[in-house]
Amino acid sequence: xxxxxxxxxxxxxxGRAEDASxxxxxxxxxxxxxxxxxxRRLRRLTADLGVTTDARVVSYYDANExxxxxELVEELREGRDVLxxxxxxxxxxxxxxxxxxxxxxxxxxxxxVLPGPSAVTTALVISGxxxxxxxxxxxxxxxAGERASRLAALAGEPRTMVFFEAPHRLTxxxxxxxxxLGADRPAAxxxxxxxxxxxxxxxxxxxxxxxxxxxxxxxxxxxVGGAPERSGPADLDALADEVxxxxxxxxxxxxxxxxxxxxxxxxxxxxxxxxxxxKTR
Numbered sequence: 001x002x003x004x005x006x007x008x009x010x011x012x013x014x015g016r017a018e019d020a021s022x023x024x025x026x027x028x029x030x031x032x033x034x035x036x037x038x039x040r041r042l043r044r045l046t047a048d049l050g051v052t053t054d055a056r057v058v059s060y061y062d063a064n065e066x067x068x069x070x071e072l073v074e075e076l077r078e079g080r081d082v083l084x085x086x087x088x089x090x091x092x093x094x095x096x097x098x099x100x101x102x103x104x105x106x107x108x109x110x111x112x113v114l115p116g117p118s119a120v121t122t123a124l125v126i127s128g129x130x131x132x133x134x135x136x137x138x139x140x141x142x143x144a145g146e147r148a149s150r151l152a153a154l155a156g157e158p159r160t161m162v163f164f165e166a167p168h169r170l171t172x173x174x175x176x177x178x179x180x181l182g183a184d185r186p187a188a189x190x191x192x193x194x195x196x197x198x199x200x201x202x203x204x205x206x207x208x209x210x211x212x213x214x215x216x217x218x219x220x221x222x223x224v225g226g227a228p229e230r231s232g233p234a235d236l237d238a239l240a241d242e243v244x245x246x247x248x249x250x251x252x253x254x255x256x257x258x259x260x261x262x263x264x265x266x267x268x269x270x271x272x273x274x275x276x277x278x279k280t281r
Contacts, residue, residue: 005032005081007072007104009097011116014088014219015194017048019117027114029053031083033075035060035068037096041087060084060096069100076109088219089118094138094164119193119221120162126200127160127188127223134160140173147173151180155262156227163222170216174209177224181205182263186225192218227265236274239264243275 010027013019028034028046034055036042046053060068072082084091084100090113091097104111124131137154140163141147154161165173170189177187183206191199197218201211205224239260246256257275261268 004109005076005079006110008083009091010085010114011090014117014119031055032080033082035084037061037086065096069103073103073107122193123190123221129160129225136162139164158226161224165220171212178205188223190221240274240278
């Protein structure tokens with residue numbers, strides 16, 4: 001077997017074709033095979049860039065990612081260069097690419113990245129929220145219960161968080177965030193980044209949820225501020241009193257413990273133990 005080909009992960013513009021680099025133009029024209037998330041979008045991109053390619057174009061998306069990865073590794077082994085490109089941004093970031101990279105590494109095939117636009121970092125820096133430390137959480141689960149569990153686990157996350165979301169699920173996502181992280185938690189909804197109708201709406205999660213209920217279109221990235229640092233140890237006895245007040249007002253004890261723990265940024269288990277301890281005195 002001769003020298004293997006190279007796998008290139010190529011970042012595509014997230015909005016404007018003119019954001020494409022000269023390296024991307026050259027790579028599109030030089031690749032033997034282009035694996036595209038959407039072949040129609042690839043054709044539009046090459047037309048906008050004035051690029052002519054003789055590459056064999058194959059589809060590479062979520063449903064066929066596993067099977068296609070094996071095929072592409074064989075092409076790489078035989079010496080053909082493969083370029084992977086998604087609809088927007090960098091392959092592997094909430095888009096197909098990860099499985100192919102790991103398969104190529106296992107096959108000892110060279111892997112390189114052609115860097116470029118990213119909705120994650122673009123939204124982060126335009127949000128106005130701290131960007132020195134952040135985490136990317138991708139898309140939240142579609143089912144309400146799973147979404148609530150994921151957000152509950154993030155309630156104490158101190159870093160700025162970045163999410164992707166579909167426009168028709170935006171309000172549900174923001175309402176769930178407000179419930180889990182606090183309605184006053186600062187956030188930004190970034191819509192149609194780099195495009196003609198780019199919009200960044202900043203404010204507390206509760207206000208953003210109300211705003212989005214009127215309907216929002218386009219590609220959406222949500223940036224949420226991290227949990228504020230606690231100024232000192234929580235007074236669990238006082239918080240247990242607050243739980244009991246809410247129970248007296250009609251709330252279920254489990255719900256009251258969850259709400260108070262979330263609002264005061266204390267572990268739910270510690271507050272639960274404090275409530276039980278008060279009942280046994």
